[in-house]
Amino acid sequence: MNQDKGPERWANDLSILLTQAYGPNRFPVDVSKLARDYSQQVFPEEPITRVRPRGFEGFEGALTPKPDGSGEWGIGYADSLRSKGRVNFTIAHEFGHYLLHRKKYPNGFQCRPEDMVWWDSEYNRVEAEANRFAAGLLMPLNDFRTQIPANEKADLDMLGGCAERYEVSLTAAILRWLTYTQKRAILVVSREGFILWARSSEPAFKSGAFIKVAGLPPREIPAASPVAGSPGAVGIAELKELSRGTWLDEPVVEHSLISERYDLSISLLTLQASAPAAGIGDEVTDDLVDILARPMFSR
Numbered sequence: 138m139n140q141d142k143g144p145e146r147w148a149n150d151l152s153i154l155l156t157q158a159y160g161p162n163r164f165p166v167d168v169s170k171l172a173r174d175y176s177q178q179v180f181p182e183e184p185i186t187r188v189r190p191r192g193f194e195g196f197e198g199a200l201t202p203k204p205d206g207s208g209e210w211g212i213g214y215a216d217s218l219r220s221k222g223r224v225n226f227t228i229a230h231e232f233g234h235y236l237l238h239r240k241k242y243p244n245g246f247q248c249r250p251e252d253m254v255w256w257d258s259e260y261n262r263v264e265a266e267a268n269r270f271a272a273g274l275l276m277p278l279n280d281f282r283t284q285i286p287a288n289e290k291a292d293l294d295m296l297g298g299c300a301e302r303y304e305v306s307l308t309a310a311i312l313r314w315l316t317y318t319q320k321r322a323i324l325v326v327s328r329e330g331f332i333l334w335a336r337s338s339e340p341a342f343k344s345g346a347f348i349k350v351a352g353l354p355p356r357e358i359p360a361a362s363p364v365a366g367s368p369g370a371v372g373i374a375e376l377k378e379l380s381r382g383t384w385l386d387e388p389v390v391e392h393s394l395i396s397e398r399y400d401l402s403i404s405l406l407t408l409q410a411s412a413p414a415a416g417i418g419d420e421v422t423d424d425l426v427d428i429l430a431r432p433m434f435s436r
């Protein structure tokens with residue numbers, strides 16, 4: 138029964154309980170307390186009794202059964218995690234494994250940083266489910282939509298405001314926004330001038346606007362990007378309009394954050410409302426361009 142509930146359903150049910158208990162203006166979620174209180178009430182035979190920092194190396198979070206066979210569980214997060222936002226997301230991710238996966242995985246989980254990023258991965262379905270639970274619990278869509286409506290543009294200042302409201306990392310807030318926005322936008326995360334990964338909103342992806350990284354040689358960020366142009370700079374850069382051919386085969390507006398602390402850069406690319414080639418294959422587009430251009434050249 139309960140074990141068959143999916144991640145969104147779990148997150149939604151808990152969100153309803155929290156709203157009943159604390160009212161609609163109840164953020165951020167105290168996920169450490171919730172994990173302990175809820176598990177002790179609902180699963181008293183196998184409660185989460187400890188949530189604490191640990192000296193992990195190579196992974197960020199863990200869900201572990203107590204070795205004495207008591208049925209108790211513990212959640213650990215790496216003591217090297219320096220932001221409260223990443224700690225919260227990690228605890229919520231492990232709480233997700235507890236609710237969704239502990240029966241199938243009685244030895245628990247050890248989760249690496251890269252496990253926290255993919256929300257719809259087919260080949261890492263279990264990790265993606267834990268992330269979708271964490272996102273749904275910490276940033277419920279009905280509340281996020283009141284902060285940034287689906288048809289509204291967002292910039293890093295607005296998304297940073299949401300990251301503060303929900304006490305999550307900026308990256309997690311942007312990924313959440315990308316799941317429902319009707320705008321065409323792409324998040325690019327880079328380190329030292331090279332793209333680590335990128336993620337498109339659905340309207341962007343469907344129109345062919347995405348940046349492929351997996352399985353390809355390391356790709357540099359374009360020289361015109363504010364992230365490439367200002368080594369040593371830290372903070373949110375000015376909005377920058379970049380012409381077609383810089384990032385994509387269309388112009389973009391880039392809003393960037395260069396973070397010294399994590400040695401990472403975040404670029405939010407906002408595209409025009411509709412793609413120049415939305416829904417049309419490249420060949421057809423070329424034909425159209427040819428047809429439109431021909432009369433001018435035939436003089």
Ligand SMILES: [Zn+2]
Binds near residue numbers: 252263
């Ligand atoms: Zn995990």
